[in-house]
Each structure stands twice: as structure tokens, then as C-alpha cells.
Amino acid sequence: MSDLSPAERSQLEAIVGEHGFFSWLGIEIETIEHGRVVLRVPYDEKFTNLVPGGEANVHGGVAATLVDTASGFALRSTFEDPQGAALTTTDLNVSYLRPATDDLTVEAEVVRAGGSMGVTDATVSSIAPNGEEKDVAVGRTSYRLFREGR
Numbered sequence: 001m002s003d004l005s006p007a008e009r010s011q012l013e014a015i016v017g018e019h020g021f022f023s024w025l026g027i028e029i030e031t032i033e034h035g036r037v038v039l040r041v042p043y044d045e046k047f048t049n050l051v052p053g054g055e056a057n058v059h060g061g062v063a064a065t066l067v068d069t070a071s072g073f074a075l076r077s078t079f080e081d082p083q084g085a086a087l088t089t090t091d092l093n094v095s096y097l098r099p100a101t102d103d104l105t106v107e108a109e110v111v112r113a114g115g116s117m118g119v120t121d122a123t124v125s126s127i128a129p130n131g132e133e134k135d136v137a138v139g140r141t142s143y144r145l146f147r148e149g150r
Contacts, residue, residue, distance in 0.1 A: 004128055015073075015083060027069065037073040039066060042083070043103045044143035050102070052119075057099040063093045063124045067139035070108035071120035078113040086146035087118065094139040100126035104136070111140075118143040 015022070031038035041047075048055055068089055078135045079085035108122035124137040 015076075015149050021112035022069065025065070028068075029073075030075060030105070031107075032073070034115075035074055035113065036075050036108070037070050037077065038105065039070045039073070039106045041066060041104045045147075054099065056101050058101070058104060058126070060096055062093070063096070063100060063104060063137040064092065064139070066104055066106040066124055067094050067108070067122040067137065068141060070106040070122055071139070071141040072143065074108040074110050075113055075118040075145065078110060078118070079145075079147070083124075089141060089144045090117075091142040092139065093141070094137055096137050097135050098128070099145050100124070100136040101129055105133075113145065115147055116145055118145050122125050 010033050028040045029037070030040050030044075041062065044060065047058045049057050049059050051057075071085060073090070074126065074138045075087055076082040078083040104124055105125050106122055106124045108120050111119040111121055120141045120143075122139045122141070123135055124139070125133050126136045
């Protein structure tokens with residue numbers, strides 16, 4: 001897959017900077033290509049669980065948010081105007097594999113971006129206590145895409 005133009009990349013980065021929730025999470029864009037996005041969220045204690053014994057584990061909602069957000073960005077990259085793209089999540093499925101205890105990285109790839117529907121697959125990873133990067137969640141999304149003329 002090819003990289004987006006600097007203008008397209010700048011448009012998507014502007015969304016992160018202007019969106020209050022994305023800014024609060026500290027989302028950083030690592031890679032943006034046509035149909036593929038890699039995002040990162042630094043570990044922060046404010047994201048951890050309240051469950052005794054699991055205080056160092058990142059709440060699963062953060063991983064689910066990353067699956068949804070990265071998937072939306074991957075699909076936006078298929079639009080002529082990524083910043084002005086109109087789309088909405090219609091289905092979000094996340095399977096958790098193990099606790100996340102460090103920074104989170106998500107890679108989302110477009111499976112299909114049609115005229116009105118889009119589907120993505122995403123994998124969230126984190127550094128395990130032993131120092132090895134491991135997948136902590138996988139997800140699939142579907143989106144309604146509002147393309148011009150449809």
C-alpha cells in the first residue's frame with residue numbers, strides 16, 4: 001500500500017489534534033498509508049482498571065477505542081478528502097487476548113472499502129512484563145461510508 005500525500009496525512013493528523021477525546025487519550029499517529037493506519041497511546045495510570053490485583057492493567061475500553069479509531073482512520077484514508085470523510089461505525093467486535101500493561105499500539109487495515117460499507121481488521125499490542133511485544137486484543141469493524149453521490 002502506498003503512503004498518503006503529505007496533505008492527506010496532515011488532514012488526518014489535524015483530526016487527532018482537534019478532537020478532545022483523542023487528545024485526552026494522547027493518540028499518536030505512527031503510520032498512515034492508503035488503507036492502513038498504526039496508532040499509539042502511551043501508558044497512563046488514568047487508563048488502568050480498578051479491580052484489585054489488576055491495577056496496572058489498561059482498561060479494555062481503551063483497546064476497543066483504539067480498534068474503532070484506527071479502523072475509522074484507515075477507512076478515511078480511502079476517501080478523496082480524508083478530513084471531510086463521513087462515516088460511522090455499524091459494528092465493533094473486540095476479542096481480548098491478555099492484559100495490556102504498557103503503551104498500546106494498534107494496526108488497522110481495510111479489508112474492503114466499498115461505496116457504502118467498509119470493513120477493517122485491527123490488532124492491538126503492548127509490551128508484556130517480560131519485555132516482549134504481544135498482541136492484547138484483535139478486532140473487526142464495519143462502517144457505513146457516506147460517499148458523494150450515494
